Amino acid sequence: MAREEHTDQPIWPQDIRRLLWMQGVMNTSHFMTIPLLALYMSANLQFGAAALASVMSANLLCAQVLPLAAGAVADRFGSHRIITLGLMLRGLGFLGFGCFDGVGAWIGCAVLAGTGVACYEGGVYGLFGRQPRERLSALFASNNQMLNAGAAIGPIIGGLAALGQIRVAFGVSAILFILLSAVAHRAKFGSSVRFVRQPMMKNVKAAATHAGLWRLIAVSLPWFFLFPQLYVAFPMYAGQLAGPHAASAIYVLNGVVGLAFIMLAKRWMTRVNPASLTTWAYLGAGFAFASLAVLQGIEWFLLFIVAYTVIETLLLPTLESMTASLATDGSQGTFFGVMSAVGALSGAAGYYVGSWLIVNRSPAETWSALGSVGFLGFTVSVLLLRRSQSNGSLH
Template sequence: MIKEDPAEQPSWPPDIRRLLWMQGLMNASHFMTIPLLALYMSANLQFGAAALASVMSANLLCAQVLPLAAGAIADRFGSHWVITLGLLLRGLGFLGFSAFDGVSAWIGCAVIAGSGVACYEGGVYGVFGRQPRECHSALFASNNQMLNAGAAVGPIIGGLAGLADIRVAFGMSAVVFISLSAVACRSTYGSSVRLSRQPVLKSLKTATTDGGLWRLIVVSLPWFFLFPQLYVAFPMYAGQLAGPHAASAIYVVNGVVGLAFILLAKRWLTKVNPASLTTWAYLGAAVTFASVAMLRGIEWFLLFIVAYTVVETILLPTLESMTASLAPDGSQGTFFGLMSAIGALSGTGGYYVGSWLILNRSPVETWLALGSVGLAGVLASLLLLHRSGPRASVG
């Protein structure tokens, strides 16, 4: 069990420390290629808009819908092999990106890579959710710290590899994922807690009938809509302002600022009421997105990325810790999986709406519309999280 001294940083068990380090390496490998993916499809492979959208949507839907099944399986049989399989599938998917040129092959590779994301995250967040409840805020803040470290380093490595050939970056990501799968195969994640395993159907029933989880899902939907803009509206708009290479700068700023902020604010984040954090983060999202409508130029947009990253770094671990705190023992992976599966619907909408707004509407209309989604999050959190009772506040 994890022992937490309120005045000190928790001391994580060895398996949790290894998993946190793996999260950083995994995200570095992820961000080595994500900034280059759409650019490579459009500029090098000459994919049309429909083909590009099909590849991205196949990856997104598999990555966010399948965790419901993967999480339930991890709750029943344990996370070890689910994590290992997920990393291996991601490696094979990126290996395919480096080897094939056809649309059908790329859609197939996107399905494989997205299925890998589903297995990996279903297993990882199940392990995190099974840690003691009083440590959830600190654990998910530490997880966010490692993810941001990877997001800061990955685009730089990928950009350097892409100077030679973008396929080199895809190959490097594949090697990292497959190597991590070999490491995961030899590790035993979750050994620091005693597992209470539930049958798959029982876990699914527990998750789908939990009123507190559904309230949290509704509150999370605006964020699931806004988050894909990091991969769609942000790089497209930056490209309009300063050319295609501006996209990489977005991800570097996002990673560096996120890492710096979580290092400075991690202890504060664990002490503030999560419902209040959610409301204020959504308010920040509404204001920052709307501000882009009035401020033009790449320097202002990068300043917006700084503000957005602060919102992201507050909201992501807060929503994750609330999800983990709601889940009964033995159903943690299923709770995260249901959250991800429903969020995929909102995320898919965000992907298409964000790209349509950037291509077809003015900047003022685009960023005010996205700001209004943040405002919807404020209202949802006020109505559904700030209610009497411990379950109503999702904590």
Template sequence: MRIPPTRTPVLLGTQLLFNVGFYAVVPFLALVLTRDFGLTALAVGLVLGIRTFAQQGLFLVGGVLADRFGARRVILLGCAVRVAGFATLAAALLAPTPALPLFVVGTVLTGLGGALFSPGLNVLIADAEARRPDAGGRSRASLFAWLSVTGELGAVIGPLVGAALLGAGFVVVALSGAAFFTAIGLFLRVALPPDPGRRTARTRGGAWWSLRDRRFVGFSVLHAADLLAYNQLYLALPLHLARTTDAAAATALMFASVSVLTLALQLPLSRWAGRVGAAVALRTGYALSATGFGVLAVGATAATGDAAVVSAVFVSAGLIAAGHMLANPTALALVPRFAAALPTGSFFGLLATCGGVAVLGGNLVSGALSTWPAVPAAAAAFLALPLVVAAVAAPRLAARVASPPRSAQASFEGAVRD
């Protein structure tokens, strides 16, 4: 049951298009919820948290479906669901009275769409990585690092497109996003090769085998610290910048600096990770992010002026971003090794789902601790602790993984024949 090869530029271009369409719409949801529906900050956070969990928390379901029905089918279904989500957002505002329940349904559908197509894309990227010709002893960036770069480029372009359309109203933004994902779906329907038609009993029964692999479950739980840490670029760090006079400008500049760092450093860091090995790359990545929160803790305790606070936050953001650039592509590249002769969809799904659960619970604690006046560094210490644990334990699990087969799907096919 071999996956037909897909051209790498198609896969990387798909990630770019997905992020352009996503970031053209989703960053403006909070504005609409406060301006059009009059929700409080707490209520907005709840709605957006549900959307995030619908995406990250359900990645495991998307991965299982990719294993059961094929990556192409699930990717196309994800595009259709996101189109429905964006159209529902527009419909909620076109109603005679803005319909908040319908708008919430739309936000959940946008998350569910991502939970469907992202695991499928990871499956195809992993297969393309396994098919790459030997580098001849040279270190090179993995396709997952390239996926991060193209995704970040889309995250930069998307908000600019959305902001340009926002003058005509959010309905235009949402409908444009729906039209864009319709076009992406039609393109992928032609560009992606058909899924294999044959499904063996082992394929159907193995869809949930990622949950039976205690070693991989442990690795996924440990690596969740990375997604929780990276998510603080949107929570803990802006809360620290909120203490400064020109918080909005400082926050925008911080996001811009993270994007520049990602575009400039992702590939060199990935090549270095290839030279030193997965265990060292993971340990270094987690340690860098933990150090970032250490800087944030010191800044929260000692900084007295705006310049000191902004400097501490920017250094922290740079370290967290660098840590994520090392740890996350490395973890994704390890998934086929953990899966060995099994389909990889549910394994990618479990890795992301553990991160989504950690973000949902961790953000609640981090947000509460960030406003705890008695210990201003408490949130940073809370976020650094799981990274320290991951830096110690996760590389040990990664080091025990056997060398990857030439193609995880090809090995699975051989295992079924045997």
């Protein structure tokens, strides 16, 4: 990444800079097809709510449970090969989405793609977590900036590719992931990072018995429940309000607003108490989701997406930097894996509940229920996060 004035943004090692750029390209490929996935299953393949949620949950569970193993492997053996494998598996999974129509086949492809996410993120976040602790907030803010750039560009490309046939978007995304795996194989990410090669079970035990990590996990669970709505409830509701193209529009808006906000607020975010940032972001989430119970219509929903994106852009890098700050030396990937694995349970519940609410309940009931989860996150944050926290550690 480019340097900031003075010391606000450090000059990252070359392999970390390359990895940040790859995060942007990877998310471009990801968001080429994700906006179309739930809508394609319901409108084109005629999948019911249970089948749709099963596909999405299979992807989520593999993507968030398997990082426990992937992170431990990356901690023990390094990240290069597991990042390459992850990108290849994602490409094969998306290729399958373009080739098959049955529920069982789609669940299998979702497992493949989700396993790819687990391998890729286990390697990436293991590397990020090994950067100097005083730079973690800036690094994860930069990571969020690149991810938002991809989230802004990807839906536009995917929407254009899908004008003739949605399967074309799946194919283009698959090819891009496979090409990225070839780039990752040659780039040898992690060359600048010193790995403390401890036994994998020692790393798992260190993470599983860390009280501060479990407090942070408890704080994160409401967000893990709300975040999957970006892939299920949001596109389905936008489709109900304004047709299928509205689903892609919300992802473009999500990416553009997120990119603009992180560019404006990145320096500020690195200086604010992360506990306070998390607490107030949850309060904002509660009010934002609940507001849709009374403010119905596509214009209000798009305004909600703006508010949601600001909240997401605050919460994600803050939770990631706190996780990295808690990790003991040599077990960074494993700490992220434990956080991800436990969060998968809440995320899977979010997929099922969100899709069921959109299909079976009124907008007022749907958004009131989701808003209550945001208020729960606020309450848990107040109880478990100490406002005196200033360095990302939980005491």
